[in-house]
Amino acid sequence: MRKALSTKSVISKIAIAMTDKCSASCEMCCFKCSPEGKNTLSTDFMKDVILQASKINGIQSIGFTGGDPFMVFDQLLECSAYAHSLGLRVSVNTNGFWGKNEKRAFELVGKLKEAGVESMSFSADHIHQEYVPIADLKMAMRAVTAHNMLLDVTIMETSTSENIVRMTEALRPEIYQSSIANHPMLPAGNALEKVKEGEFIRYFASKAAYCPFFGMASLNFDGNYYMCCSQFCREIPPLNLGSAHEVKLADLDRRISSNDYLYVMLRRGLSWYVDLAGQLGYEIPQYLCSPCHCCYYVFRNEKLLDEIKETVKNEAGRLRVSHLLGN
Ligand code: SF4
Ligand code: SF4
Incomplete structure (x- = not known):
């Protein structure tokens, strides 16, 4: 059942970065996530934000991301089911580390499907695959398509990686069912400190720069709302729209337009x-x-x-x- 609508918001989706815990510690991680991550939003706090989202006309979906939301799977399950019960569409971003065991992978995805999750996004590139073997990622993708869920794969490139070629080849045939997005590695977070300057592909003419904002605001594991879910969002002060403990979600539109x-x-x-x-x-x-x-x-x-x-x-x-x- 889709939710009833009242007044229109420019924000159409909220990405919730539930935690900075991740199975990996990628050298280019924009939020510096790792297995040692200590910042996880509480279930009650996320459910309150989800409830607020369900009451705002224009907000149709919630995306759970991190870190890796599978690191806090019980919370992911509960929040997904809650969002779905309120008429919101639900998607999940993950690196697929949980695909190691076929039975377990199918069980986890089955639970998410039952909770109302419609789509799952995976990241695939030479750095993620230092932590997640291709076979595990493929198994995770297989579990998703077997449950008739939408699947997409984001492939990040550097000047020397040729990931789009290597990963589409390595992920066949599971990748046939997916939408593929390809983008260059961005010098944000860990990448700025750990990746050599020559690896960043600088192709975009700043003279023609526009904001690709398409209505997806984010709630970060630091407890703050950000105008977008860009990898740079935490490093651009005007994009911080305030603490979600103090600011109501319904006020984000006004905060954006009054800035x-x-x-x-x-x-x-x-x-x-x-x-x-x-x-x-x-x-x-x-x-x-x-x-x-x-x-x-x-x-x-x-x-x-x-x-x-x-x-x-x-x-x-x-x-x-x-x-x-x-x-
Ligand atoms: S898998 Fe994603 S969230 Fe985890 S460390 Fe790597 S880039 Fe960060
Ligand atoms: S960082 Fe956010 S606000 Fe800035 S251009 Fe990107 S989407 Fe737009």
Whole structure:
């Protein structure tokens, strides 16, 4: 049963990073997750957020991520069933480490299916596979398709990895049932400290940068809401929308639209900021790894933000008036 709708939100999905615990400790992990992770949201806290989400028109789905949500499987199961009972669609991100044993893998996925989980996303690349053997990942994928659930695979590349070629080959035939997303490794979190600069593929022209926000806000295991679920979100101060212990989910729309920096970014694009920064003598590299990488360059530069504050405020005012006039 889908939930009844009332007023419309720009946010359509909430990604909940339940924990920073993970079976792996990937050298490029944006949130620095590992088996030693100590930050896990409580079930009651997540259920409260899920209940709030179910009452907001426009929010249709919840995605559980981490770390790896299978590290807190009982909580994952309970929160998935709760979200499903409230009419929300449910998806789960995992590295597939639990695919080691066929019987166990089918049992776990069966429980999630019964709880209402519709789709599962896997990560596959040379770094994840240092921790999760291909055979285990394939078994996990097989369990998902055997339960008629949607499956997608995200394959990350570096300048030397050629992962898209190697992984699609290695994951045949299980990958035939999946949607595949391919993106370059981003210099966020661990990657910034541990990966050699030459491994990052800088192909994206900052002059053309836009925000690819498509309505997915996130609740992180640190207890804060973020405007998006980008790998950079915790490193870009304006994207922190406040503690979920204090801020109601229904207030996130207002927090986004009342922030002049975000308001202008969503309407004029990041390229507007890149031009402005250039005019003031700030150097934004001509090519970056993604639009979010550009966002990181612009919005974590406090000196730049301070210098352009008035210009941004005026532009936001102009855009709001224009919007009221129906332009
Ligand atoms: S599997 Fe994902 S969450 Fe876990 S350490 Fe690797 S990148 Fe981080
Ligand atoms: S451009 Fe910035 S706000 Fe937009 S999705 Fe990327 S990190 Fe988030």
